[in-house]
């Protein structure tokens with residue numbers, strides 16, 4: 614008799630709990646670990662301000678970026694794009710600046726632009742001029758998840774370099790020791806379920822054991838389509854999202 618009761622209790626499970634404990638948590642940055650304003654009001658303007666001095670003074674790094682920008686410019690079809698007059702290095706430097714400004718004005722997802730911004734931010738973080746802004750509960754949550762054996766990683770449209778810089782030089786200190794994985798759009802678009810399937814493969818964890826947290830509904834829908842658990846991040850300054858049935862969290866402290 615006691616045996617039968619035990620089995621019955623087990624089958625019924627722990628009441629209304631329908632979310633299983635994740636083995637891995639993948640985090641978006643903007644609007645999830647970090648205020649959106651840090652990116653729009655601090656990082657982007659910083660890159661604009663230091664664009665000219667970086668391209669003028671940073672030797673091989675800037676030559677490399679200019680070559681990548683030139684290659685992308687070659688395939689540009691938008692007629693409002695500023696011209697790139699000729700192939701000399703001096704002309705390249707002069708042509709790169711208006712082209713980069715043009716890309717930034719449009720928030721274009723250009724790999725060369727992201728590379729350039731990452732290198733400019735790197736200088737800023739290293740000098741202490743930039744400090745990665747994270748919400749107050751982020752560091753303690755990352756520490757707690759690590760203690761509990763839950764792997765944590767990032768999936769953001771910012772480059773992996775930019776992600777690592779933000780967490781290495783964060784307002785809560787160096788958080789990179791808590792982060793096992795970094796993914797940018799090199800793995801795929803954030804709205805594409807395939808990207809989440811690839812991430813699950815990459816971290817060798819079944820999608821059902823992965824929790825993805827973001828402030829953008831189409832990203833959560835894509836992660837859910839791939840079989841992941843999801844949570845909508847509601848942080849101050851986030852854009853309102855359409856109606857949905859994802860779990861909502863205002864702080865990582867709610868994920869215990």
Ligand SMILES: [Mg+2]
Nearest residue numbers: 641643644828
């Ligand atoms: Mg976001």
